[in-house]
Amino acid sequence: MEPQKAIRIDNVAQHSRACGCPPGHPVMHTLLLAPIADQDHTFGKVYLCNKEGHMPFTDEDELFVLSFSRSLALVLGHARAVEERQQAMERQAYLEAQLRQTQKLEALGRLAGGIAHDFNNLLTVIEGYTELALLRQADLTQQLQHQLAEIKKASTRGARLVQQLLAFSRRQRTAPQMLDLNQLVANIVPMLRCLMGDDVELHLELDPSLPPITIDPGQCEQMVVNLMVNARDAMPTGGQVIIRTVSRSVETPLTHRYGVVNPGSYVMLEVCDSGCGMTEEVKAHLFEPFFTTKEVGKGTGLGLSTVYSIVQQCGGHILFESAPGAGTTFQVLFPHHSHADESTASPASQPRQPQSDQATETILLVEDESPLRQLLAEILRKKGYTVLEAESPVHALTLAKAANHPIHLLLTDMIMPHMNGVALATAIAERHPETKVLYMSGHPDPGTRIPTIPQTVVWLQKPFEPEELTRHIRRLLDTPGEARDGPSIPDKRADGE
Known part of the structure; x- marks a missing residue:
């Protein structure tokens, strides 16, 4: 049907394209049909009909219907333009909000x-x-x-x-790997039961055929714990929490408040509570940093925002349903992996060498923070190590040059004024090639500050406990091989400590 032309049929029953009338519709004899359309879009059609015995439609009738349909098309076109403009404004507002959130x-x-x-x-x-x-x-x-x-x-x-x-803020050092979500949940259940208290029933519904997911184990545990803490706080007088895992297939794009779940196979972690539920206002700010409904001093407002960030980092999605008095259900969707990548498998751990009561090696300790350096020196000396203390890389190089005996280990901070720890280790190796190196850092990812840092470098994340430090030192000293090519010693998160 042409946009600007009408169709006039004087005898519907004898017309070649007639297909009868809809059920219950009066029998038509003559028909006048005009499109409701503009240059870009057809909105519909308007038609007039007469029963048998009535006067047929005239040219004037046709002009009237065309004029009416064009006017109607203008009104509908304007309404459509307003709607599209409103959608564009909402989309722009959404993108601006996302940009502000990203900037925050x-x-x-x-x-x-x-x-x-x-x-x-x-x-x-x-x-x-x-x-x-x-x-x-x-x-x-x-x-x-x-x-x-x-x-x-x-x-x-x-x-x-x-x-x-x-x-x-996505600055935490992570080590994603293939893991069994069911096993991880099962391992922390005793801790979760203590966390929830005696007045909360905890039920598990774990799918035994669940495929593996790729995520940092420490972050995954933190995510589960944060969801459980949120559930516990929603049930001050007790209640019930269900942790459920299941494989889920998404057939068509699933739009939610924070994005779109593309079609595919996912592993779903679901946490359901019978708590007080959430209002629309709370749901609108749920994952914002520092947003909390708790009293001052009772919460940081980082629990669920941390969960959201972890889920985003591993390429997943988080959905939720809640209503006042009806509890809350969180669903975390992880991308499905059909088989484990053998290259990500953790190497078999080496047996720990028994630590002697008193060590005999010499350690060069380099730390620019005086209180921390004094503490570390005291810890090492209590274990029997000979400790050379240096307050700066320049001081460390002076001590290394003056030493006429082996320096078995360099324990150094990574980020220091004038020279970083990696450069210091390289310089010391020229005079003491036998020296092994253990780095320390309070920065979440020293690699962002030292572009030349080797990927296999051994470093210990602060804060750490004395026993953790001495255990790592002992393990490194007892490991045969080159000073800088030995097995990597994971930090405390990778160790699960």
């Missing part, structure tokens, strides 16, 4: 990365001296032991908060 994430990431180094140094000192003090239990009163234990707990919480900030 980037700003927070720079802030978190900047404070992480100094904050982790402070936490290492606090944890270290507290641990050393707790080792002298015979000299401590029960009250003092309790106070020291509380200091250690607070320090651990501070370290966890830094990790949440880094995970949220």
